[in-house]
Amino acid sequence: MPWDPVRLNDGHSIPDRFGTWKLGNGQSSVDQVDQALSVGFSHIDTAQFYANEEQAGIAIRESGLARSDIFVTTKYSGVGGLDIETSVQNSLKKLGLSYIDLYLIHQPYLALPDIPTTWKKMEALKDQGLVKSIGVSNFEVYHLEILLASAKIKPAANQILLHPYVNARQAPLLEYCAAHNIVVEAYSVLIPVTSQPGGPVDAPVNSIADRLGASADQVLLAWAKAKGAVVVTMSTKKYRLEGYLAAGDLLLTPDDIARIDEAGAKGLKQNHAFAFMRRLALVALAGGAALGVCGYLGIDLF
Ligand SMILES: NC(=O)c1ccc[n+]([C@@H]2O[C@H](COP(=O)([O-])OP(=O)(O)OC[C@H]3O[C@@H](n4cnc5c(N)ncnc54)[C@H](OP(=O)(O)O)[C@@H]3O)[C@@H](O)[C@H]2O)c1
Numbered sequence: 604m605p606w607d608p609v610r611l612n613d614g615h616s617i618p619d620r621f622g623t624w625k626l627g628n629g630q631s632s633v634d635q636v637d638q639a640l641s642v643g644f645s646h647i648d649t650a651q652f653y654a655n656e657e658q659a660g661i662a663i664r665e666s667g668l669a670r671s672d673i674f675v676t677t678k679y680s681g682v683g684g685l686d687i688e689t690s691v692q693n694s695l696k697k698l699g700l701s702y703i704d705l706y707l708i709h710q711p712y713l714a715l716p717d718i719p720t721t722w723k724k725m726e727a728l729k730d731q732g733l734v735k736s737i738g739v740s741n742f743e744v745y746h747l748e749i750l751l752a753s754a755k756i757k758p759a760a761n762q763i764l765l766h767p768y769v770n771a772r773q774a775p776l777l778e779y780c781a782a783h784n785i786v787v788e789a790y791s792v793l794i795p796v797t798s799q800p801g802g803p804v805d806a807p808v809n810s811i812a813d814r815l816g817a818s819a820d821q822v823l824l825a826w827a828k829a830k831g832a833v834v835v836t837m838s839t840k841k842y843r844l845e846g847y848l849a850a851g852d853l854l855l856t857p858d859d860i861a862r863i864d865e866a867g868a869k870g871l872k873q874n875h876a877f878a879f880m881r882r883l884a885l886v887a888l889a890g891g892a893a894l895g896v897c898g899y900l901g902i903d904l905f
Contacts, residue, residue: 605851609833611759612784615704615736618674619848622648622790622837628655635839636662642844645673648762648788648835649698650709651690652680656697664699675700676762678709678740679725687724691733706734707762711746718746719753726756738762740788744779751783758785765789765832766823767804767867777830789832793820803869807862811855821850822863829860 608616621644626632632655714721725737738760795804
């Protein structure tokens, strides 16, 4: 298998990665998960918020795979204002499972009334055997500091946004997680080809892809793997899913990774400059409109 299992700090392992975020919740969602399992993925990543746990459960049952051969992640998303204890029971029912492999707090702001109280509830779920591993998502260093100060059980994973354009910003978080033996799961790794094509990362990624006879998305997945992350990705297309699995064999050199990192950092600066110009333009527009209204009303401002 090209993507090696990743061992968590509680002794369990994550086999590989597949997300279900954009699959919707109809029959097509069942088919997509089904397709991923048949191609060889064995980790399904879903969440209360995605509203497709039921479909993921159907696909898991239809796959005929043994429960022990599938790794299921789902997340507490605070849907319906329900507490963690009720939410996890609902997720188990929807998935049709007796346990969840990895249960995450979807966002730090869902940890109410505070992180230590919420984490105690997560620890209780693990003690009761309802979930094998517990973790978090979108937690920054300071959230983790608060959590670790009172935790009996460390989070096994932190699922975060990671792609070359946010790499510099996320680097301290990656270091902190590594130092505390918390596995980083990376989502939206393919942003440079999906929603931000045409940026500075394209040149190194495309030239590395040409050299290796690979596609740009495969190079990006290999880049995230080189950062030590478990990649959570998805595709509706079988050929891409097969390509994602094959990307586990791509070996990027330290120079390849440095070139992608450098280009990503440039993109970040460009994004900041773009955001500044956009804000400036909005202020100018608002000012112009205000002057126009004052003129219309006969108000003399000067
Ligand atoms: N914890 C969180 O807060 C959080 C947030 C976001 C996502 N996630 C998880 O992470 C998973 C992946 O998220 P994501 O969808 O943002 O990840 P992604 O891996 O960056 O993107 C996957 C998308 O890339 C498209 N794609 C792949 N190669 C492409 C190419 N060469 N050109 C154009 N499009 C291409 C695929 O479309 P096709 O279907 O057309 O192949 C698919 O829609 C989600 O399903 C979810 O489970 C978690």
